[in-house]
Amino acid sequence: MITVMKFGGTSVGSAEALKRVANIVANTEGDRVVVVSAMSGITNFLVSVVENPLTDPDGVIQQFSDKHLLTASQLFGGETMDEFRAEFDARLEAFRKALLADREDPYYKDAVVSQGERFSSLLLAFVLRDQGLKSVAITSEDAGIIAVGRPGNGSADLLNTATGMTMKVRPLLSMGVIPIITGFYGTGSDKKPITFGRGGSDYSAAVVANAIDADMLEIWTDVDGFMSADPRIIPDAKKIPEMNFGEAAELAYFGAKVLHPRTIEPVRLKHIPLKVKNSFRPEEPGTLIHHLRKSTSEMLRSVAAKTDLSIITISSAEIAYRPAMVARIIDKIADINVIIYSISTSLSTVAFLVHNNDVKQTLRQLNGLSGGDIERIDVKNDVALICAVGDNLLDKCGVSGDIFGAVKEANANVEMISEGASDVSLNFVVPMSRVIDVVKALHDRFIGGQR
Ligand code: ASP
Numbered sequence: 001m002i003t004v005m006k007f008g009g010t011s012v013g014s015a016e017a018l019k020r021v022a023n024i025v026a027n028t029e030g031d032r033v034v035v036v037s038a039m040s041g042i043t044n045f046l047v048s049v050v051e052n053p054l055t056d057p058d059g060v061i062q063q064f065s066d067k068h069l070l071t072a073s074q075l076f077g078g079e080t081m082d083e084f085r086a087e088f089d090a091r092l093e094a095f096r097k098a099l100l101a102d103r104e105d106p107y108y109k110d111a112v113v114s115q116g117e118r119f120s121s122l123l124l125a126f127v128l129r130d131q132g133l134k135s136v137a138i139t140s141e142d143a144g145i146i147a148v149g150r151p152g153n154g155s156a157d158l159l160n161t162a163t164g165m166t167m168k169v170r171p172l173l174s175m176g177v178i179p180i181i182t183g184f185y186g187t188g189s190d191k192k193p194i195t196f197g198r199g200g201s202d203y204s205a206a207v208v209a210n211a212i213d214a215d216m217l218e219i220w221t222d223v224d225g226f227m228s229a230d231p232r233i234i235p236d237a238k239k240i241p242e243m244n245f246g247e248a249a250e251l252a253y254f255g256a257k258v259l260h261p262r263t264i265e266p267v268r269l270k271h272i273p274l275k276v277k278n279s280f281r282p283e284e285p286g287t288l289i290h291h292l293r294k295s296t297s298e299m300l301r302s303v304a305a306k307t308d309l310s311i312i313t314i315s316s317a318e319i320a321y322r323p324a325m326v327a328r329i330i331d332k333i334a335d336i337n338v339i340i341y342s343i344s345t346s347l348s349t350v351a352f353l354v355h356n357n358d359v360k361q362t363l364r365q366l367n368g369l370s371g372g373d374i375e376r377i378d379v380k381n382d383v384a385l386i387c388a389v390g391d392n393l394l395d396k397c398g399v400s401g402d403i404f405g406a407v408k409e410a411n412a413n414v415e416m417i418s419e420g421a422s423d424v425s426l427n428f429v430v431p432m433s434r435v436i437d438v439v440k441a442l443h444d445r446f447i448g449g450q451r
């Protein structure tokens with residue numbers, strides 16, 4: 001039995017938190033592979049370092065080093081500390097090199113912002129050792145996690161990662177060693193780090209689980225798992241004990257910040273169940289995500305909302321008959337890496353849902369489209385996407401009618417709908433001013449009274 005356990009930034013954010021994590025790892029049976037994020041606050045610090053002129057590299061190194069050494073001193077001393085210092089100093093030297101490297105190198109940022117994980121993993125490995133367990137900290141490059149794609153936005157090469165991990169990580173398990181692997185990045189063919197995007201350690205852990213054929217992936221975070229709604233909006237939101245992969249993927253993508261949306265795919269591919277657990281309250285059951293087939297009586301499992309979005313509507317005569325034109329528009333938007341949350345078309349319009357912050361850049365890009373093909377572009381700011389999730393939602397007769405009935409009762413106008421694209425979610429757009437009422441109405445009617 002192999003369990004891959006991932007601990008997020010707050011879970012490794014202090015000496016106390018690290019001790020809690022060490023206990024959780026120690027109390028887990030079978031082979032364990034651990035993946036960690038940087039200590040909370042560290043990645044943000046590093047991002048600000050790469051985004052501003054580097055006036056005081058020594059100060060940066062000092063601040064970074066102090067934080068980790070102080071934590072270490074609160075955790076262990078004596079021989080453990082001596083051994084820790086040896087590895088720490090080597091890693092700090094590597095950090096200094098990365099920091100002082102050529103800032104014009106397209107991989108510079110990734111090399112610097114991925115440093116935090118190298119130190120949190122070291123801390124955890126030594127806490128475990130101090131408790132008498134066998135543990136080593138290994139970097140993504142040494143573990144064989146191969147990344148492809150652009151800097152800041154990489155993906156794992158699952159096949160080659162599996163080969164690398166089989167050679168480099170499996171032998172450790174057979175010796176009873178617990179490897180602590182850096183999350184957040186892999187390395188490309190030239191050994192340069194490529195990060196998986198902010199919050200990407202969850203994805204790293206799923207990649208590791210896939211590569212090593214784990215029996216279970218546990219994502220340890222600071223909440224009790226998925227909820228039926230955001231508890232800040234719905235105080236009596238319910239915990240969700242079980243979900244299938246599709247539901248979790250939609251929810252993670254469209255609202256709930258419990259899990260990085262890309263975490264699902266690598267484990268789904270190999271049917272590896274995933275558990276979301278709270279490292280501050282390990283006794284909580286959390287949410288189990290797997291190939292749940294059993295249909296439940298409730299119509300909805302959860303209602304999430306993604307706020308601060310805009311609809312950009314492009315009008316052009318008979319655009320529906322000119323698919324090449326639509327393709328060109330999408331290409332243009334894709335070129336600037338803007339995420340399109342939803343698309344809908346009619347005979348003479350195509351509408352895109354993007355984040356408020358991406359509107360200006362998108363409009364600039366669309367203005368570059370050649371010819372007089374576009375008649376008009378309209379923007380509607382400040383809308384929210386509601387994502388109603390339930391397994392086999394669309395198989396149940398009349399569900400959308402009931403859902404939109406509830407939306408109408410909340411006095412909201414539906415601005416855009418995407419139905420049928422996924423069989424576990426019904427997504428639609430309402431004005432920001434109505435979002436809380438809509439979530440409440442749906443929750444009250446379809447979830448609240450039922451459990
Ligand atoms: N430390 C990285 C970040 O803050 C990755 C992660 O936490 O998942 O984005």
Ligand code: MG
Nearest residue numbers: 008009199202
């Ligand atoms: Mg996270």
